[in-house]
Amino acid sequence: xxxxxxxxxxxxxxxxxxxxxxxxxxxxxxxxxxxxxxxxxxxxxxxxxxxxxxxxxxxxxxxxxxxxxxxxxxxxxxxxxxxxxxxxxxxxxxxxxxxxxxxxxxxxxxxxxxxxxxxxxxxxxxxxxxxxxxxxxxxxxxxxxxxxxxxxxxxxxxxxxxxxxxxxxxxxxxxxxxxxxxxxxxxxxxxxxxxxxxxxxxxxxxxxxxxxxxxxxxxxxxxxxxxxxxxxxxxxxxxxxxxxxxxxxx
Numbered sequence: 001x002x003x004x005x006x007x008x009x010x011x012x013x014x015x016x017x018x019x020x021x022x023x024x025x026x027x028x029x030x031x032x033x034x035x036x037x038x039x040x041x042x043x044x045x046x047x048x049x050x051x052x053x054x055x056x057x058x059x060x061x062x063x064x065x066x067x068x069x070x071x072x073x074x075x076x077x078x079x080x081x082x083x084x085x086x087x088x089x090x091x092x093x094x095x096x097x098x099x100x101x102x103x104x105x106x107x108x109x110x111x112x113x114x115x116x117x118x119x120x121x122x123x124x125x126x127x128x129x130x131x132x133x134x135x136x137x138x139x140x141x142x143x144x145x146x147x148x149x150x151x152x153x154x155x156x157x158x159x160x161x162x163x164x165x166x167x168x169x170x171x172x173x174x175x176x177x178x179x180x181x182x183x184x185x186x187x188x189x190x191x192x193x194x195x196x197x198x199x200x201x202x203x204x205x206x207x208x209x210x211x212x213x214x215x216x217x218x219x220x221x222x223x224x225x226x227x228x229x230x231x232x233x234x235x236x237x238x239x240x241x242x243x244x245x246x247x248x249x250x
Contacts (some may be wrong), residue, residue, distance in 0.1 A: 004218040005035045007073050009103075011066065011092060012081030013054070013110075014041035019246050020110075020205030025079060025212040031249040032216035032234070037073060039065045041083055048204035048245040056084045059091065066092055078103050079215040081208060082110045086123035086131060089206035094132040104218050107131070108139045108211035111147045123148065129228065137224065139211045141171040152248035159185045169209060169228060182210075184228060190245070191225065193232050204245040205237060210235045 009151060010025035018024060031035030041062055046050040073199040078096055083089040088106075111120045123131070128148060132138065140148060142155045149158040161184035164180040167248040172181040180195030203209070217227035238247035 003034055006221075006229045007037060008034050008037060008215050008219045009066075009069065009073075009075045009078040010038050010081065011039040011041060011062075011083070012208070013043055013044055014040055015046060017046065017048050017204070017246065019048045019203065020208040021081060024205045024208045024247075026079070027249045028209050028212040029216055029219075031182050032213065032220070034077075034216045034219045035038055037069055037075070039069065041141075059088050062088070063091055063095060066095050067099070068123070070095060075100055075103050076106065076122075076219040077106065077215040079106045079108065079212050081108050081211075083120060084137075085121045086127040089131055089133075090127070093237075095133060104136045104154065104215070105134065106137045106139065106211055106215045106218075108145070109144050109148060111144050111216070120139045129165060132162060137167045137169060137214070139171060139207065139214070139232065141207060145170060149179070153167045156183065159183065160190075163187055167224060169220065173208065182228070182232065184225070193228055195232070196236055197240070199239045200234075201239065202241060202245070203247045205247070206235060206239065209238055209247065 008029050010022050012025055013021045015023060026036035028036055039062060040057055042057055042112035044053045096105060145155045145158050149161060155170060160167045162168045164187055168185045170183045172178050180198055182190045182193045198209060210231055212229035214227050216231045218224065222230060238249060241248035
């Protein structure tokens, strides 16, 4: 008999070119021997290099999807991508706490598309802290952490600030000089994950893929540090998989 695979949920948007969002998350889960289940928050009209429009799902519909699935399945990990607002995200986290309180929750705060299309409405500081108290890991890039935490402090200082609430992986893909250097901040530690190779090309959806790869390895019972290290290897493999903006997962 084949072993039972762990289950991971993705609460995210639909990207029709499958480079990011639900489809990319579930492809990443599947490639890493994790069974992925998706909860749709939004439909997007986009390709890998253009973004035209975003249509949010009704909040009640998203909550109904999530509640029905949580009543039936026991996810080890729940990865969250684009959400309409902090208020909406809190309602999803309340359901997770009710039905799957031991699930490891990863939030990849996709606040703005790579083509500068604003996705999530601004989140007030009090709301942000209420969210982070129910999150195990948040994975912002440099532009995203500046949107999450206002003020003139440098991104690393902002990451340390947020790490008093939950673990923070500050992704380095957008850094002009430290490209590919991801930094993990927790309440007690700081570690830099260096890339094995710097590619001249990039990929649409690398943030989604990295965070869902981390979720995959956590679901497979890797400690967080090891899960991030393995996810770094996975994302580098996908970046090198093609010369286009879309990645292969095999």
